[in-house]
Amino acid sequence: MPTTDSESPGSGRPREASVDQRLHAAVLELLRDGGPGAVTVDRVAATSGVAKTSIYRRHANRAELLTAVLRAAIGLPDVPEDGEVRDKIRAALEQAWHQMGVVLGRGGLAAIVGDSDPEFTGLFRAALEPYVDLLVRRISDDVAAGLLRDDLDAEGVVSLMVGAYLGELVRRGEVAPEWLDRTLELLWLLMARG
Numbered sequence: 764m765p766t767t768d769s770e771s772p773g774s775g776r777p778r779e780a781s782v783d784q785r786l787h788a789a790v791l792e793l794l795r796d797g798g799p800g801a802v803t804v805d806r807v808a809a810t811s812g813v814a815k816t817s818i819y820r821r822h823a824n825r826a827e828l829l830t831a832v833l834r835a836a837i838g839l840p841d842v843p844e845d846g847e848v849r850d851k852i853r854a855a856l857e858q859a860w861h862q863m864g865v866v867l868g869r870g871g872l873a874a875i876v877g878d879s880d881p882e883f884t885g886l887f888r889a890a891l892e893p894y895v896d897l898l899v900r901r902i903s904d905d906v907a908a909g910l911l912r913d914d915l916d917a918e919g920v921v922s923l924m925v926g927a928y929l930g931e932l933v934r935r936g937e938v939a940p941e942w943l944d945r946t947l948e949l950l951w952l953l954m955a956r957g
Contacts, residue, residue: 785811786818790832795868799883802829830886836866837890840897848910852954853947855901859894860928864938876929895921902954911954923950 789811793801804825808815822828842854863872867887875884902917927946931938 798870798874799880833890
């Protein structure tokens with residue numbers, strides 16, 4: 764008997780979790796390699812081995828499929844409330860960068876930077892928003908608690924953090940794991956109290 768994760772919207776039959784997993788993997792592979800334009804129902808069906816009829820039973824259209832996959836892949840941020848200021852900021856930044864690098868990949872990032880698919884850009888911005896908001900809140904709370912510079916612009920710092928990822932990707936074609944700590948080290952000079 765197949766495992767199920769929810770009811771199919773139209774048929775009332777149980778939905779096979781393995782089919783959903785294959786669909787999600789195919790969408791993310793296509794997105795990372797070719798951007799959102801590469802994510803068509805035909806290509807998802809070919810890549811996943813799932814029939815188009817099964818895809819349409821789960822998702823009314825391409826936009827709904829992309830939305831479901833992005834929400835599942837991105838999830839919600841999980842940063843500890845306790846610990847050193849710098850460690851908490853690093854954890855939040857690492858999760859935001861993960862969304863850009865691992866979930867989107869080069870294809871998805873190129874589409875967002877070029878705004879080649881405004882609907883997709885909106886979907887991803889909405890999905891990334893909790894991560895960016897968490898970083899802004901984390902920094903703002905630490906400023907209010909006297910742990911960071913009083914005049915620190917939390918929104919500006921977060922934009923620099925996101926931009927650091929994109930800048931390195933443009934310069935080098937990839938973002939090495941140690942770039943996160945190098946970025947935080949540079950920005951820490953601006954953030955830390957005198």
